[in-house]
Amino acid sequence: MTIKLAILKSGESVISDVKELIADDNICGYLFEDPHVVEVRKTGLLMEEDASEDSSGDVSVSLTPWIFLSKDEKIPVRPDWIVTIVEPIDTIRQMYEDKVNGQESSVSSIEE
16 A cells, blocks of 8 residues: 545545546646545644643644545546645554454553
8 A cells, every 4th residue: 555645725634545537647637535634633732821832733634535435446637636646654554454444443642
């Protein structure tokens, strides 16, 4: 598997097994297999005294199927919709692999 994290024009972060679609030696698109949206939320606490967030740097991460109402597992994506494609951090890669292999795991916090 070539697991990558793609940032789309829509602002979504999508983790997937990504393959290039090539025609005439040019990339004409990408094929996302089992794509999931990566949602990240800060888990800092709001304190009443000074109304500032706890700066511990913890975040909560969840993975949701990208096009939730589709039964397609392989989705072609036009290259002009991709802002960038990067390597995901190890904990997110493992979380994704566990999810697509049927082993639900969750990451409650990650240090920034």
